[in-house]
Amino acid sequence: MSQPLIPPRGQHVDLRGYDPAFTGNLAKEQARQLLPALCERLNELQDTLYADRRFAVLVVLQGIDTAGKDGTIKNVFRDVGPLGCSVANFGVPTEEELAHDFLWRYHRETPARGKFVVFNRSHYEAVLVERVKSLVPEATWQARYDQINAFERLLVDEGVVVMKFFLHISREEQRERLQERIDNPKKHWKFRQGDLEERRNWDRYQQAFAEMLSRCNPAHAPWHIVPADHKWYRDLVVARALVDRIEALGLRYPGPFEHLAGIRVV
């Protein structure tokens, strides 16, 4: 049993072909043992990325409400910590943001060389919520796929590693997670009546996700479709993909400066 993590290029993604509960025959206990070493490795890689100063890493997290974006950040970046990584959250656009092109507010938050930034929701909202709720005309959101591709091309050309993760959960899993927010008093504050309304748009969101995954999946900035019904598998997949990709950069500590030899601090 297997399913691709990165959807094949040049064909339309059908999300029904991706099982949100997929775990690759891995047991939860095994995953729990594997994750800590990956988190530690990611932290080491972040240190080297900072010293090396040639590359930056932008992690894009998308997924429907309750898909587990916050939890993924908590668990995968546990060792990297706030010193090595910052998180950009994007809410309802402000008046000033609306007065600019749709990529403006996202561009400001992209990582400087040496840094990790996680987009907790991202520029893809412009072809997700804005499309599903008809906030802009179809001609506008249709043009955005190419605009997004050009934007990510620029980032990659300039040394930003763009890692995109779509957290894929089932309709039933979302039902359980929303119900938990209603039933658990400590989670009441996370719940909005609007969440139930959004859930009624489930099919339209799945369609918008599929189109985003199909049209914005170049080799230099591919999507990863992460089976996310099981949180432990989701975290492992994201951590491993990041470690593999960043290790492949061949990062290094800048070499010794000759003039340091023999210096004694007094």
Added chain:
Amino acid sequence: MSQPLIPPRGQHVDLRGYDPAFTGNLAKEQARQLLPALCERLNELQDTLYADRRFAVLVVLQGIDTAGKDGTIKNVFRDVGPLGCSVANFGVPTEEELAHDFLWRYHRETPARGKFVVFNRSHYEAVLVERVKSLVPEATWQARYDQINAFERLLVDEGVVVMKFFLHISREEQRERLQERIDNPKKHWKFRQGDLEERRNWDRYQQAFAEMLSRCNPAHAPWHIVPADHKWYRDLVVARALVDRIEALGLRYPGPFEHLAGIRVV
């Protein structure tokens, strides 16, 4: 054997009275056992702070080169993570920043309600490096103590908890840490020739620190003088002070909304 964490108000701080190697008779092994629970508690408190939305927390870290600002962030905010906390670093001011009042770039980075922000160096640089290196006239930096007090008063009045930590190390401890950067190839990139030049200003920095600690120490935003020669003690002191202060806020999860009762998600 004891020494105050918060210097007494209304008298001039003499840093020679504060032992940088102080550990309050605590053993390293004990501290190692105490820290994890404090880090976890800090994470819980951050969650509640976010749900509660009445307060924000601004952590200010100051200290001479190698005092351990980065290490403190790594260790104390380990469980809070990048989702719950962001770090603002302030380097050499840009042209745009210099074209504004000196507090402008710091004000932009203060935390929104519900958030933790750590200032890794802060607005106090304006009465430290700028004073020591005579980057501005004396009349300018002399006026800044009151300007800083007024700025922090505003923040506190508006719900920001301002927690200021001065990481206090000895001259000998700095010597060892700088030497390590020269001797360990993995740390070469952290070393600048300018670091040795700055070290020659040691006494002038101690004097500037003492004045900052004396003149900007109101009850609503006190300084903590953290003995920082021992990293394990430093981390414990900072973590405990944060937990104690934030617990005293009486944070709470917003109460249950009546209209949630009985809702079944379908």
